[in-house]
Amino acid sequence: MFAFLSTITWWGWILIILFLVAIRDIFLQKAHTISHNYPIVGHFRYILEKIGPELRQYLVANNREELPFNRIERGWIYASAKKENNYEGFGTDRDIYAHQHIFINNAMMPFKPSENHPNEIDKTFLPCAKVMGLHNKRKKPFRPASVINVSAMSFGSLSAKAVESLNKGVKMADAYHNAGEGGLSPYHSYGGDVVFHFGTGYFGVRNEDGTFSLDKLVKLVEENPFIRAIEVKLSQGAKPGKGGVLPASKITKEIAEIRHVELGKDVISPPNHSAFSNVPEMVDFIEKIAEATGLPVGIKAAIGKLEQWEELANIMQKTGKGPDFITVDGGEGGTGAAPPSFADHVSLPWVYGFSDLYKLFQRKGLTERIVFIGSGKLGFPAKAAMAFSMGADCINVAREAMMSIGCIQAQVCHTNRCPSGVATQSKWLQGGIDPTLKSARLAQYFKTFRKEFIEITHAAGYEHPCQFKMSDIEINVDDHNLSKELDKTYRYEKTPVPFNNMQDLKDCIYLGGNK
Ligand SMILES: Cc1cc2nc3c(=O)[nH]c(=O)nc-3n(C[C@H](O)[C@H](O)[C@H](O)COP(=O)(O)O)c2cc1C
Numbered sequence: 001m002f003a004f005l006s007t008i009t010w011w012g013w014i015l016i017i018l019f020l021v022a023i024r025d026i027f028l029q030k031a032h033t034i035s036h037n038y039p040i041v042g043h044f045r046y047i048l049e050k051i052g053p054e055l056r057q058y059l060v061a062n063n064r065e066e067l068p069f070n071r072i073e074r075g076w077i078y079a080s081a082k083k084e085n086n087y088e089g090f091g092t093d094r095d096i097y098a099h100q101h102i103f104i105n106n107a108m109m110p111f112k113p114s115e116n117h118p119n120e121i122d123k124t125f126l127p128c129a130k131v132m133g134l135h136n137k138r139k140k141p142f143r144p145a146s147v148i149n150v151s152a153m154s155f156g157s158l159s160a161k162a163v164e165s166l167n168k169g170v171k172m173a174d175a176y177h178n179a180g181e182g183g184l185s186p187y188h189s190y191g192g193d194v195v196f197h198f199g200t201g202y203f204g205v206r207n208e209d210g211t212f213s214l215d216k217l218v219k220l221v222e223e224n225p226f227i228r229a230i231e232v233k234l235s236q237g238a239k240p241g242k243g244g245v246l247p248a249s250k251i252t253k254e255i256a257e258i259r260h261v262e263l264g265k266d267v268i269s270p271p272n273h274s275a276f277s278n279v280p281e282m283v284d285f286i287e288k289i290a291e292a293t294g295l296p297v298g299i300k301a302a303i304g305k306l307e308q309w310e311e312l313a314n315i316m317q318k319t320g321k322g323p324d325f326i327t328v329d330g331g332e333g334g335t336g337a338a339p340p341s342f343a344d345h346v347s348l349p350w351v352y353g354f355s356d357l358y359k360l361f362q363r364k365g366l367t368e369r370i371v372f373i374g375s376g377k378l379g380f381p382a383k384a385a386m387a388f389s390m391g392a393d394c395i396n397v398a399r400e401a402m403m404s405i406g407c408i409q410a411q412v413c414h415t416n417r418c419p420s421g422v423a424t425q426s427k428w429l430q431g432g433i434d435p436t437l438k439s440a441r442l443a444q445y446f447k448t449f450r451k452e453f454i455e456i457t458h459a460a461g462y463e464h465p466c467q468f469k470m471s472d473i474e475i476n477v478d479d480h481n482l483s484k485e486l487d488k489t490y491r492y493e494k495t496p497v498p499f500n501n502m503q504d505l506k507d508c509i510y511l512g513g514n515k
Contacts, residue, residue, distance in 0.1 A: 025043075064094065069403070072088075077404055081403075103474045104382060105474065110461060111463055112458075118503055124447040125506065126146065127513075128371065129499050131143040131508070136296075138290050138295060142229050142296055143505070144176055147394050148453075149170070150175065150176070150178055151398035152231070152398070153166075155183070155185035159424055161438075162402070162423070167189070169405070170443075172439060173442065175193070179194055180197055182203050182259055183203040184204055189226070197232075197233055198230075200269050201246075203260065205260075214288065228295065230290075230293065238333045243269045246266065248266050255425075298325030304348060304353070313361055316369075324370070328350065328372065328374055349376070354392070355490040358372065362494075373393065373394045374394070378397065379397035385456050385465060385468055390494060404442045407422045420433075467497070470494055474486070
């Protein structure tokens with residue numbers, strides 16, 4: 001038998017294998033019609049379909065073609081994070097006449113910082129112009145020391161090494177780290193400012209029956225003084241109103257301990273909160289948490305209908321109570337996993353949602369007491385200038401932060417097979433992440449972002465981006481009226497943010513970061 005087999009040549013073996021594959025395709029499998037009808041060659045279709053995204057990303061797509069982030073955007077983040085040359089040569093390759101393109105109106109002469117100006121000492125110093133919780137007289141108000149910060153992403157959707165890199169990175173960059181809804185893990189605890197965030201699952205602050213535990217939250221805040229604010233998640237842009245299931249298979253012993261859930265059982269995050277069921281109850285809930293912890297409390301949501309927001313604004317106007325900050329997430333926002341029907345269609349894109357909400361709060365005279373945070377592909381200085389001109393006070397970034405620590409936009413966060421080790425629980429895949437190196441990359445991305453944002457601000461004649469007005473930014477609207485200022489397009493002018501000078505922000509007793 002062996003003597004016979006050894007007489008078969010290598011191409012003979014290939015023919016035998018192909019023959020067996022053809023037998024399997026035609027007679028033994030029923031799942032794939034294409035393989036049945038086109039045995040052997042039908043497999044190429046499945047292979048090409050699988051590697052198509054990679055082929056397009058590396059070989060076919062042009063610089064500005066891909067979504068969510070095109071090659072130029074990704075390249076800018078990678079180069080900024082590595083402190084490499086992030087310039088482009090020969091002028092823009094963008095169609096600057098295209099619909100929705102934005103322009104920042106530069107001043108005839110830029111703003112000139114004085115000799116001892118904080119930005120002459122540190123070109124990346126750019127804290128938030130507003131203080132969270134000051135208006136509502138919370139015991140521990142907080143001025144974020146950076147206008148760009150890490151958005152909610154939990155340990156569980158991100159790997160331990162990725163969360164560690166982000167936390168160490170925000171510490172170096174004086175930014176804050178929103179913990180995401182998976183509870184506070186040891187990887188969030190390297191000393192960077194943390195915004196503790198929870199959703200309907202109340203992970204890390206829940207009773208055994210899944211209801212919210214104020215006692216646990218108070219204890220958590222007392223034991224972890226680096227928690228500077230609390231964010232209650234109502235919804236996120238990629239899947240508003242959609243609950244979630246954390247499958248038992250993904251719950252490790254460590255995750256079960258951090259989230260306060262049982263091992264071996266699926267955990268449901270329902271679409272609704274059990275701690276409140278209407279807007280007045282939500283305001284009471286916020287006040288109760290702020291009173292018990294002393295921290296500023298905010299809400300995060302994607303925007304669609306406005307009736308309940310109007311109700312919230314009325315209550316805030318009447319009672320003087322309510323959230324200290326509101327994070328508006330755009331429909332273009334990212335997620336670890338969401339059905340495309342939700343990610344593509346439910347909730348408004350950031351500019352539409354934010355402008356609707358801001359106008360509503362402005363009509364009620366409430367904008368000055370709220371810190372507005374924006375998220376949804378805003379981690380680029382020009383996009384941030386647009387957001388600030390519309391009323392945003394801070395930017396949160398999720399996927400941009402992931403890219404700065406090595407994410408390659410493989411778009412497989414939901415499979416646990418993230419090739420860069422950022423969004424996976426596989427020990428092998430995250431083994432390649434060196435948190436010391438990656439934390440420095442996140443910090444450098446934030447610093448480069450702030451430096452360029454300050455330079456754009458100075459070019460427009462201002463000292464701080466909070467001074468941007470809607471009329472400073474123009475947007476291409478259509479062929480007949482090629483560009484329109486933002487105030488004419490979205491029909492409001494933002495309320496001026498009280499701002500004296502950068503030195504006042506530097507001297508503020510509530511300033512976060514390392515000071
Ligand atoms: C992997 C991943 C996990 C996320 N987890 C949460 C979460 O736990 N809670 C939440 O409110 N948003 C979550 N988000 C949404 C982000 O916080 C952010 O709002 C959104 O991605 C928009 O920001 P970006 O465009 O900078 O990514 C997650 C996003 C990603 C990519």
